[in-house]
Amino acid sequence: MELILGKEAFGIFAQNNKLYFYEDERDYVYFEYDFTKRKPIEQEEYMLLRYGTAYHQILQHFGLEITLDLLWGKLNDGSIITHFYQDSLVYKFDKHGKILWKTESLGFDTIYGIAIQGNSIWCAYPTNHTIKRYSLETFTEEVTIGDRDPWSFKAEIFDHPEDVFVLGNEMYVSDMGNRRVCKIDLTTYDIQDYLRVDEPIWSYRVMNNQEFVRLDSGLYLL
Numbered sequence: 697m698e699l700i701l702g703k704e705a706f707g708i709f710a711q712n713n714k715l716y717f718y719e720d721e722r723d724y725v726y727f728e729y730d731f732t733k734r735k736p737i738e739q740e741e742y743m744l745l746r747y748g749t750a751y752h753q754i755l756q757h758f759g760l761e762i763t764l765d766l767l768w769g770k771l772n773d774g775s776i777i778t779h780f781y782q783d784s785l786v787y788k789f790d791k792h793g794k795i796l797w798k799t800e801s802l803g804f805d806t807i808y809g810i811a812i813q814g815n816s817i818w819c820a821y822p823t824n825h826t827i828k829r830y831s832l833e834t835f836t837e838e839v840t841i842g843d844r845d846p847w848s849f850k851a852e853i854f855d856h857p858e859d860v861f862v863l864g865n866e867m868y869v870s871d872m873g874n875r876r877v878c879k880i881d882l883t884t885y886d887i888q889d890y891l892r893v894d895e896p897i898w899s900y901r902v903m904n905n906q907e908f909v910r911l912d913s914g915l916y917l918l
Contacts, residue, residue, distance in 0.1 A: 697893075697909070697916040697917065697918055698916060698917045699913070699914050699915075699916055700715070700729075700731070700908070700914070700915050700916060700917050701715070701717060701729065701914055701915040702913075702914045702915075703912065703913055703914045704719050705717040705718075705719060705727075705914070705915060706718055706719070706720060706764070707742075707746070707764055707765075708908075708910070708915060709745075709746060709903070710901075710903030710904045710906075711745050713730070713904050714728045714729060714730050714731075715728070715729040715731075715903070716728050716729075716737075716742055716745055716746070717729070718742065718764060720764075724739065724760070724764070726738065726739055726741070726742040743755065743763075746768075747768070747776060748774065748776075748791060749791065749792060749793065750776055750789050750790070750791055750792060750793035751763075751793070752793055753789065753792070753793025753794065753795075754766075754776070754778065754789060754793055757795070758778075758780065762780050765780060765781075766778045766779065766780055767779045767780070767781065767807070767808075767809065767810045768810075769810055769811060769812040769817070770812070771812060771832075773791070774790070774791030775788055775789060775790050775791055775796065776788070776789045776791070777810065777812065777817060777832070779802075779807055779810055781806055781807060781808055782806075784800045784803040785798050785799065785800055785803075786798065786799055786800075786801075786802050786807075786810075786817075788832070799835055801830070801835035802817070802819055802828075802830050802835065804819075804821055804824070804826075804828060805821040805823055805824045805826075806821065806822075806823060807819045807820065807821060808820050808821070808822050808858055808859065809857075809858060809859035809860045809870070809899070810860065811860040811861055811862040811867065812832075812862065813829065813862045813867070813882065815831065815832050815833055816829050816830060816831055816832060816838060817829065817830055817832055818860045818862065818867065819860075820857045820858060820859055820860045820869070820870075821842075821857075822856040822857055822858050822872065823856070824842065825842050825852060825853070825854045825855060825856065825857065826840060826841070826842030826854070826857070827840075827841050827842055827854070827857055827860055827869060828840050828841075839885070841853060841854075841880070841885065841887075842854050842857070853887065854869065854871050854873075854874070854878075855871060855872070855873025855874045856871070856872045856873040857869050857870065857871050857872070858870045858871075858872040858897070858898050858899065859898060859899040859900070861899070861900055861901055861902070862882070863902055865881065865882045865883060866879055866880065866881060866882060867879070867880045867882055868880075868890060868900045870897045870898060870899050870900050870909075870910075871897070872896045872897055872898060873896070875892060875893050875894065875895065875896060875897060876889055876890070876891060876892045876893070876897065877889075877890045877891040877897060877900045877909065878890055891909065891918070893909065893911060895911040895912045895913060896911065896912055897909055897910070897911055898910040898911065898912075906918075
């Protein structure tokens with residue numbers, strides 16, 4: 697693995713063969729990184745690349761600090777699902793930033809990661825060692841993987857699953873406590889180890905056809 701960005705980089709996403717992120721130790725400085733050098737950019741450019749034109753309304757609704765800390769995922773029609781981990785609400789904004797709905801129906805426990813699969817959403821609940829999938833139309837629970845007793849607080853399949861990432865018919869779970877990424881077949885729900893590391897793992901992503909993992913020490917390219 698190759699260290700790409702240090703632990704001070706947050707809000708990382710990829711577009712146009714570049715990574716975009718911010719650092720908050722200097723009043724939110726925004727950057728693009730082309731894998732050779734980092735270049736400062738304006739907040740407007742970062743937000744437009746991350747949320748599209750919906751960002752104006754999202755920023756107005758949440759304020760800057762929460763907007764930068766939101767979990768988010770885009771649907772095929774350009775609408776955006778957002779969630780702030782200290783809040784129980786999940787929102788859907790259209791591509792112009794209008795709130796289409798908000799719900800507390802996914803609040804089984806604190807959500808630390810989300811991933812869109814078609815018209816459903818996967819949620820990671822680390823303190824209950826569980827991930828769940830819900831319908832984005834009816835908010836009904838569709839699949840649960842992890843503890844069957846929601847208040848047992850025992851690590852069985854997962855130990856603090858911090859994040860989820862869907863790619864095609866597979867989902868990758870950042871199983872922080874077990875220091876691994878596991879891969880789940882979304883047809884059979886078969887679970888396999890995909891990657892093991894020496895640190896707690898916070899997220900796994902495929903960006904620009906490259907694999908990245910976020911560990912305590914920073915963002916690494918596999």
